[in-house]
Amino acid sequence: MTPDGRLIRVDELREWDGPGELVVFLGVRTAGSRSHETFSGWAAALGRPDWTLRGLDLPLNAPDAAYAELVAAVAANPRVAGAVVTSHKLRLHRAGATLFRRTDVLAGLTREVNTLARATDGVDAHARDPLALTAVLRGFDGAGHADVVVYGAGGAGTALLLALTLDVGATLASGSLVRAAGRGPRSITVLDTDEDAVAALRATARRCGVLDGRLRLLAAGDPAAPFPLPDGALVVNATGLGKDRPGSPLPPGTVLPPGATAWDVNYRGDLTFLADARAQGATAVDGWDYFVAGWGAALTAIAGVPFTDDMLAGLAAAAAAHRPGTLPS
Known part of the structure; x- marks a missing residue:
């Protein structure tokens, strides 16, 4: 793992072995996200208290091979539950389209992927932002x-x-x-x-x-x-x-x-x-409500549970204490 305990590298995913199951957070500068503070509450609300979150940072000009390696690593390691993608959505779809087991209808329409969910025989791709x-x-x-x-x-x-x-x-x-x-x-x-x-x-x-x-x-x-x-x-x-x-x-x-x-x-x-x-x-x-809903929509896909209004309310309550203060003036 990288010196920052919140981060992980692509080449470490295949060997990751706990604790619990890993959820990857793919972005550009993921260490600053409040998701690291809110995640344990979200995992508990989803009935997955053993989940662990690690950020994976890639530059916006990362080569296609980096995305293909990510998909392959998620597919290969049964301890990796999936990935939430906040940047790289279009690039991930383009580079990984032939590697996914299944792609939902929204991913097919938008040609982007914001969630990877590991299945027993591959990786499913979702576009949950809409x-x-x-x-x-x-x-x-x-x-x-x-x-x-x-x-x-x-x-x-x-x-x-x-x-x-x-x-x-x-x-x-x-x-x-x-x-x-x-x-x-x-x-x-x-x-x-x-x-x-x-x-x-x-x-x-x-x-x-x-x-x-x-x-x-x-x-x-x-x-x-x-x-x-x-x-x-x-x-x-x-x-x-x-x-x-x-x-x-x-x-x-x-x-x-x-x-x-x-x-x-x-x-x-x-x-x-x-x-x-x-x-x-x-x-x-x-964008706080979008932050919570975006993560909620992605994490429910990984957990295989419905994204309902009640579930969203529970996730919002779990994150409320970590909401930033007043807007800039």
Whole structure:
């Protein structure tokens, strides 16, 4: 194991032998996550008190072989229960697609993986973020905003698009697309500086049948971006800015409109996006509920138990004492 007792290397997974079963946390800088403090409570709530969490850090430019080695190591060691993936979701799907025993319908639609669950004869791949965001939106006023503006076309932005447009639970249960009942947002705009990310999200929207008139996907340099944000919009930071990297995705001079809600999918870091939003008088919401729901959706898949509202409430209660303090001002 690495000098930091919270971390493990890929080459150590095959030999890991306790205590209990291991859950891997794949990210970029995992040691700073509150999951290390909350995990024992979550494991107990899931009926898996013998689970141990270890972070596995890979750079964003890691070679495909590193992801393939991870999948192979999880498959080879019966003491490894699975992995929760907070970064590398698209790369893991691309590099490991031929190695998975089974891939759920959401992973097939998004072409990303945020959970690996070990089975007796291989590794199953899941994309559970849309399920987590659906749960968060049920208890969050942002679900009722007529206009949604999302900065970031990566994993979180893709999952949010599905949560806003699909009946995610029914899609998972049936194994086929089920559109969300009801009206939903009037408009959804997603912006990203990476043209490839926007193209990938457009392909996902096409596979999901939601590439329609209410959806705008804008890359840097698009003549329609930047644009005036609609009054009362839900404005989402679905990037790593303010967490993994300093800054905010809002272009310089952006004015948040009256009644806007600024929602950052991150809960740690400098959270510049939320500080700017509060300075402009907007409602600021951090990513703690998404953090809990995202881990809950992933860990229930690994444990093989349903992700219910009661389970989520139990996981939230187990983590509550570790919630960070007030938002930055």
